[in-house]
Amino acid sequence: MPRTHRAALPxxxxxxxxxxxxxxxxxxxxxxxxxxxxxxxxxxxxPAAARPPAHVSIPSLxxxxxxxxxxxxxxxxxxxxxxDRGMTTGWxxxxxxxxxxxxxxxxxxxxxxxGRAVFHDLKKIAEGADIVVRNADGxxxxxxxxxxxxxxxxDFPTARVYGRTTERALRLITCDGAIDADGHPVDNLIVYAxxx
Numbered sequence: 616m617p618r619t620h621r622a623a624l625p626x627x628x629x630x631x632x633x634x635x636x637x638x639x640x641x642x643x644x645x646x647x648x649x650x651x652x653x654x655x656x657x658x659x660x661x662p663a664a665a666r667p668p669a670h671v672s673i674p675s676l677x678x679x680x681x682x683x684x685x686x687x688x689x690x691x692x693x694x695x696x697x698x699d700r701g702m703t704t705g706w707x708x709x710x711x712x713x714x715x716x717x718x719x720x721x722x723x724x725x726x727x728x729x730g731r732a733v734f735h736d737l738k739k740i741a742e743g744a745d746i747v748v749r750n751a752d753g754x755x756x757x758x759x760x761x762x763x764x765x766x767x768x769x770d771f772p773t774a775r776v777y778g779r780t781t782e783r784a785l786r787l788i789t790c791d792g793a794i795d796a797d798g799h800p801v802d803n804l805i806v807y808a809x810x811x
């Protein structure tokens with residue numbers, strides 16, 4: 616069973632409550648509370664008038680996905696898209712609206728028990744790659760990939776991913792790495808991008 620922990624992290628003078636990133640992406644998914652990326656309690660960083668994202672594409676990888684909304688589970692971990700919607704990306708509504716100041720977070724599976732999922736090839740993304748997020752009104756925002764990293768789920772960099780920033784940033788999160796005894800990847804892959 617994946618391990619969870621809570622840690623107090625000072626970010627922008629706020630104490631954030633963190634949970635390890637635990638995304639189960641292969642075989643039968645773990646319970647939602649055990650497979651969710653890190654959650655932080657932080658006030659919304661985007662203006663109320665900002666339109667939520669509806670679609671994301673990554674031309675270099677052939678990713679073309681609708682975006683669903685994700686909130687928090689009862690244990691304050693972030694929800695992930697259901698396994699039967701593996702080709703759909705989710706936007707964590709506690710993060711910034713993509714294109715607005717702050718870090719916007721999109722979460723997608725690598726694969727599920729139903730097969731290959733939306734972020735299956737995310738590990739192949741190159742620095743400088745274009746990510747396009749479109750809202751329901753058709754307005755597009757472009758982001759350029761600046762970095763990617765693979766981290767242990769029990770050592771997730773919560774402040775770096777979810778913490779406050781004045782940049783108009785985007786984070787993509789999926790699972791990665793070796794499979795544990797329960798059939799779940801032990802790592803998370805994080806892609807960092809900035810608005811262009």
